[in-house]
Amino acid sequence: MSEPVAITSRDNPLLVKLRRLAREPAATRKLGAVWLEGEHLCRAALARGVRPRAAVLSASAAREPAWAELARAAARVHVVDDALWKGLSTLESPAPLGFVLDLPAAPAPQPDAPTVVLDRVQDAGNVGSILRSAAALGFVQVVALAGTAGLWTPKVLRAAMGAHFALRLLDAQPPHTLDALRVPLLATSSHDGVALPGAALPWPCAWVFGHEGQGVQPALLARAAMALRIPQPGGEESLNVAAAAAICLYESLRARGAR
Incomplete structure (x- = not known):
């Protein structure tokens, strides 16, 4: 894993992309990416062997060992200034960490599967x-x-x-x-x-x-x-x-x- 990258500008391309993923339902397919918010969803993905493209966490969360350790499961880590963090979620109380995943390709149907x-x-x-x-x-x-x-x-x-x-x-x-x-x-x-x-x-x-x-x-x-x-x-x-x-x-x- 490379060193964490600090993001301090609202116009950072990754933040622009994440805002679209959070607010536009069609953006997931258009951009080929998934924005996974919060500890529960991120840990569920890791438990099934998913390797995130990137972890994105707030600057305050990056200073907490538990959040920082979870972020290290991703290939890259981006640390976002706290003042910009709330714009990455539509929730009133956003979680301080999320993963960016590649949108999975639809597999072939299994004929006999429930x-x-x-x-x-x-x-x-x-x-x-x-x-x-x-x-x-x-x-x-x-x-x-x-x-x-x-x-x-x-x-x-x-x-x-x-x-x-x-x-x-x-x-x-x-x-x-x-x-x-x-x-x-x-x-x-x-x-x-x-x-x-x-x-x-x-x-x-x-x-x-x-x-x-x-x-x-x-x-x-x-x-x-x-x-x-x-x-x-x-x-x-x-x-x-x-x-x-x-x-x-x-x-x-x-x-x-x-x-």
């Missing part, structure tokens, strides 16, 4: 929550179809709480990517289909979760081996998609008797 398919799920918090549930409940691959919030954007990263680094992620995919899957598709529906409790769920499978307002698009419903609904005796029109996903993925876990 999979979650996101069909135009647009809220970043919902997408991140679904990734977290997928990783926790034994699903290893996520296919995000075009129109879904970018998987590597800051809000999705924060909501997923490190789940990214436990999953095989295919971002911004065309629908024909699903042609490679050999597992049955299970589509969620708010009112039609088989009631989820007690349904004979196949394993492995690919759960499809749709747009917050429109649900799963008809073309995907037509491809599904099963359409399933979550009973709602309270009379609500539908569940939040992240809540519905957690229930469905847990039912898959329960159906196969896993502990």
Whole structure:
């Protein structure tokens, strides 16, 4: 690792880039980089063998041994003047350290992997929550179809709480990517289909979760081996998609008797 580089100008090219990554959801793909904020996410990446391109930390954090040691895991370290640090985050209380990662290339789909398919799920918090549930409940691959919030954007990263680094992620995919899957598709529906409790769920499978307002698009419903609904005796029109996903993925876990 080279000596830390001090940054004292707001117009420093790295700071300009990080401000874009923090504020513009499309910047992650345009710039080919990921801005990972905070100790928890940074340690989750390191635990999965990720080598950051750079660590960026505030000048005050650089004087603290624990933060300085974490930063040394990166290939390069940049120390930012404290007065400039808050501009690198959209959070009210920014963490004093972050990693810059190269945007991972989407891998080829694994045909037989337990999979979650996101069909135009647009809220970043919902997408991140679904990734977290997928990783926790034994699903290893996520296919995000075009129109879904970018998987590597800051809000999705924060909501997923490190789940990214436990999953095989295919971002911004065309629908024909699903042609490679050999597992049955299970589509969620708010009112039609088989009631989820007690349904004979196949394993492995690919759960499809749709747009917050429109649900799963008809073309995907037509491809599904099963359409399933979550009973709602309270009379609500539908569940939040992240809540519905957690229930469905847990039912898959329960159906196969896993502990």
